Amino acid sequence: MSKEPIARKTRNKLEVLLLFRRASYPARRVEVLDISETGFLIDSAVDFSIGERVWLQLPGLQSLSAKVVRVDGFKVGCAFDHPLHEAVLRAKLDELAG
Incomplete structure (x- = not known):
């Protein structure tokens, strides 16, 4: 039984500071470089581990839970x-573009 690859959603360039939190750490603003329906990419000088739980706050929504799936230097990809x-x-x- 073969599985079809999951289609990657279009990434939207963002480059905006949003509230972001790691487990057991207070929320802080991070630069979100891009976002799609399935995840986002941040720029951070902090070390992250694959599988680490994180939360992103988009204006007007509750915090969105995610998991770190990629770390490449200062760029951290989350699903x-x-x-x-x-x-x-x-x-x-549209709201963030203001």
Whole structure:
């Protein structure tokens, strides 16, 4: 039984500071470089581990839980536990573009 590869969602360039939290740490602002329905990429000088639990706060939404799936130097890729609906993401991107 073969599995089809999961299609990657379009990444939207963002480059905005948003609240972000790691387990057992207070929330702080990080630069979010891009975001899609399934995840986001941040720029951080802090060390992260693959599988680490994190939360991202988009304005007007509750914190979105995610897991670190990639670490490449200062860039940290995270996958949301529950994908965002396309319309919700679009509305938040429009709001952030202001």
